[in-house]
């Protein structure tokens with residue numbers, strides 16, 4: 340007789356998040372997540388890098404942290420130091436950098452260091468779902484600042500900071516994705532970055548700069564990082580190799596003053612980020628990153644064009660969007676009657692996955708008829724087919740678009 344299954348439920352402490360759902364595979368037409376273009380993973384270069392670095396330094400794997408200390412593989416930190424100086428104007432040393440397991444771990448470490456239940460932070464009204472959901476889980480109040488075509492609006496930020504101060508509330512940080520904002524795709528110009536820093540200094544609220552899309556700009560013109568423009572050490576900068584090389588590698592980084600970095604390091608309890616990934620990235624990126632990224636970006640831009648064409652063809656004027664300055668997402672507005680949380684369910688049943696707007700916003704009403712589409716992962720054909728299926732589902736559920744490429748909706 341098989342014994343009754345052991346019941347773990349009575350042992351679980353209070354306050355755990357709900358259980359994870361089992362993964363059921365990617366949808367046939369997947370426009371979700373921050374996945375990248377499979378054709379653009381530099382597989383041959385990574386194979387060469389693996390072989391070269393393992394032959395040269397493989398025996399250092401015997402030591403936790405590759406005998407380079409807990410902040411990460413030194414050659415990777417050196418690559419980043421040079422790259423951040425060249426591309427983002429950041430002047431830092433390898434000791435100012437902490438390599439982490441994707442920038443999601445950076446979000447966790449910053450949050451664990453600074454936040455307690457009941458705290459308040461300032462975020463962009465439309466923002467990264469992974470950041471918003473973490474704040475909800477921590478019981479932190481996220482105040483959303485509206486965006487325009489240059490990112491977070493400074494008039495709204497100024498009045499929110501003044502209002503919070505008047506109510507005796509000191510926000511713990513201002514979280515921004517200034518360079519190719521997720522999900523709206525804008526770039527905050529240098530002048531607005533300076534305004535943001537002025538407000539940060541005036542109110543004594545640090546800036547938390549999440550720059551993981553900064554390599555993927557169509558015209559390659561990246562403004563200086565907010566970190567590089569700060570004068571009082573009140574900026575934390577995070578980045579990632581997920582968008583420029585591959586998300587499954589799980590390698591990101593934090594640049595911060597030692598007073599913050601030392602606190603985060605004390606909380607990083609995994610004895611170091613995967614060493615092989617760090618070694619391969621350093622080996623590959625030092626000679627190849629500068630040529631890989633423009634090629635990747637050209638491919639992404641071509642996919643964006645296919646997506647915009649497909650939306651114009653299938654949805655006509657029912658789908659409104661601004662052309663993003665780079666990245667892997669398009670933020671789309673559908674007519675007001677469309678509820679994208681419902682559209683998400685119906686589309687999934689038809690094999691199309693989308694990210695519904697309310698999950699990417701602090702303003703559920705404003706984002707109700709908006710959605711985010713990732714165009715990096717599907718092929719050009721999948722983009723065209725997937726958008727056609729999405730338009731059919733949307734017409735069936737909400738009566739829009741009233742007319743698509745060749746079918747008129749029944750009244």
Ligand SMILES: Cc1ncc(COP(=O)(O)O)c(C=O)c1O
Pocket residue numbers: 372373440441442443444467469516521549551578579580581586589590591
């Ligand atoms: C704004 C932003 N920050 C952080 C992340 C996390 O990326 P990763 O942990 O893969 O570096 C993402 C992923 O999509 C993102 O969009």
